[in-house]
Amino acid sequence: MQKWIRWIICLILITGIVVFLNLDKEKVVLGKTSTVSFEDDFLLHIRIQQTEEGVQVQNSIQYLGDDTVVVEHKQPLISVSYNTHSFDGEMVQRQMSNGSIYYQPKTDLDFPEDNEYIQIKVKCKVDGEDVEFEYKEKIKFDI
Known part of the structure; x- marks a missing residue:
């Protein structure tokens, strides 16, 4: 059960990082x-x-x-x-x-x-x- 929780936490962190990087790129019009x-x-x-x-x-x-x-x-x-x-x-x-x-x-x-x-x-x-x-x-x- 703890293995699944670690995987879910890693997936959430990776998704958060990807979303943050994409939001930052959308702000740049140049x-x-x-x-x-x-x-x-x-x-x-x-x-x-x-x-x-x-x-x-x-x-x-x-x-x-x-x-x-x-x-x-x-x-x-x-x-x-x-x-x-x-x-x-x-x-x-x-x-x-x-x-x-x-x-x-x-x-x-x-x-x-x-x-x-x-x-x-x-x-x-x-x-x-x-x-x-x-x-x-x-x-x-x-x-």
Whole structure:
């Protein structure tokens, strides 16, 4: 009978440890990939990862429309920041057809002091029409 009690106690301890570790992982948003729809025909893909220096954000847009379109923008197409956005780089033009993915350079950010959100803004012209889209992603750190 004592042997069974030891096995039950061990099983309860192991289960408790596994549950605790999984709950801790669910609190960490970094490493998460998000996909957000905007302007009916576009998807914004975002991957946020924690690095030793702070946060790295990988992003792209994907076009799902039927017609071919021209996307015109100043660099960057997708601005990633804790507070303000800047679109003052050189002008770039790109043709996109159904399924095209427009990858952007990775953005490295320091650890934020107070902010728990990363703000993402897309600003461009699609076939001459202004398009602006803003999105916020809540972040938590595993430190």
